[in-house]
Amino acid sequence: MTLDPRTFFAGDYFEGRGKFLIAADARGLKHTAYLNPHAKGPKGEDLTIDVAILGPDDAKAGLLVISGTHGVEGYAGSGAQVGWLKSTRNANWPGGLKLVMVHALNPYGFAWNRRVNEENVDLNRNFVDHAKPYPQNPGYELLKSAIAPHDLKAGTIDVADHALRAYAKEHGAFALQEAISQGQYAHPDGMYFGGTREQCSAGEILHIVRREFAHADRVGIVDIHTGLGAYGYGEIITEDEASDPRYARTHRWWGDVRSTRAGESVSAQVLGSIDSGLIAALPHAEVTVGALEFGTYPTLEVFRGLRADNWLHVLGDPLGPDAPAVKAEIRRAFYPDKDDWKEMVWKRSEQVLNQAVEALAAG
Numbered sequence: 001m002t003l004d005p006r007t008f009f010a011g012d013y014f015e016g017r018g019k020f021l022i023a024a025d026a027r028g029l030k031h032t033a034y035l036n037p038h039a040k041g042p043k044g045e046d047l048t049i050d051v052a053i054l055g056p057d058d059a060k061a062g063l064l065v066i067s068g069t070h071g072v073e074g075y076a077g078s079g080a081q082v083g084w085l086k087s088t089r090n091a092n093w094p095g096g097l098k099l100v101m102v103h104a105l106n107p108y109g110f111a112w113n114r115r116v117n118e119e120n121v122d123l124n125r126n127f128v129d130h131a132k133p134y135p136q137n138p139g140y141e142l143l144k145s146a147i148a149p150h151d152l153k154a155g156t157i158d159v160a161d162h163a164l165r166a167y168a169k170e171h172g173a174f175a176l177q178e179a180i181s182q183g184q185y186a187h188p189d190g191m192y193f194g195g196t197r198e199q200c201s202a203g204e205i206l207h208i209v210r211r212e213f214a215h216a217d218r219v220g221i222v223d224i225h226t227g228l229g230a231y232g233y234g235e236i237i238t239e240d241e242a243s244d245p246r247y248a249r250t251h252r253w254w255g256d257v258r259s260t261r262a263g264e265s266v267s268a269q270v271l272g273s274i275d276s277g278l279i280a281a282l283p284h285a286e287v288t289v290g291a292l293e294f295g296t297y298p299t300l301e302v303f304r305g306l307r308a309d310n311w312l313h314v315l316g317d318p319l320g321p322d323a324p325a326v327k328a329e330i331r332r333a334f335y336p337d338k339d340d341w342k343e344m345v346w347k348r349s350e351q352v353l354n355q356a357v358e359a360l361a362a363g
């Protein structure tokens with residue numbers, strides 16, 4: 001039976017969760033739901049992180065696949081997880097290997113079409129030591145009112161865009177991307193805010209990997225994202241220096257891998273990433289980690305969607321008259337919802353996950 005990749009993808013978090021649970025169940029995975037105690041969906045629904053597990057408890061090697069670290073980016077990751085569970089091409093799961101699939105690590109963001117969580121926190125900037133002074137981001141400080149303006153009126157946005165363009169002209173476009181997206185810990189109402197305490201989802205994922213991979217010597221991690229790069233193209237991003245053995249390993253597993261630290265990637269170097277947190281949580285294991293980042297639309301369009309959404313939730317009304325247009329814009333920025341895009345996401349995800357399984361099974 002040929003599977004139609006379009007059917008893997010969902011229209012919202014709730015449909016995605018349903019598809020994931022059905023596919024996980026059909027494949028014989030054990031499922032646990034972790035309720036988010038701090039937030040509800042747009043209609044008051046419960047929100048859960050769902051974890052499905054296959055393979056022996058004391059496995060020596062395992063693969064972790066995460067979707068929805070950035071909420072609204074979860075459409076792609078959820079589709080990839082569902083497709084992978086349904087695909088018969090990988091029916092012969094290597095016996096000693098453990099598979100841990102985490103669906104919607106940030107369920108609030110997925111359900112509300114936000115990149116951040118219920119505390120306006122970017123989870124992928126939250127894995128810092130909260131007992132220590134937070135890193136500074138001088139570029140963000142300089143541009144904060146242009147990055148997160150007080151309203152969305154045309155005049156305000158023109159002034160904001162002018163300031164951003166001037167910064168890019170002086171320092172380069174990548175420096176602008178870095179200032180905006182590297183992460184900041186000083187403005188809870190701003191963008192790319194890393195939080196000033198460990199978020200619930202961050203604590204959960206650390207707990208899950210410590211428990212599930214307690215016996216593992218080798219762990220592979222694929223965290224699926226969208227919004228950076230060329231339409232439908234899936235770049236594997238590592239944060240490792242070129243001299244790190246992990247960098248060489250990611251290349252052996254996946255071939256073309258781009259490092260943020262070497263300035264090769266569509267992504268800027270970021271602070272407090274989930275990759276760094278998960279690697280630190282598994283000191284006993286050889287961890288190989290890649291963020292699989294799918295491009296959607298041009299960076300500026302994506303940024304405008306994020307900026308409007310930040311305004312809507314911080315200063316506007318997420319259920320008010322401005323919401324439908326803003327929500328359509330941000331959803332489209334991270335989930336094109338087109339057949340060709342879904343097909344590209346599925347094919348690339350399947351390839352990346354199968355390469356990881358092969359590498360782990362080979363030992």
Ligand SMILES: [Zn+2]
Nearest residue numbers: 070073225226
């Ligand atoms: Zn992301």
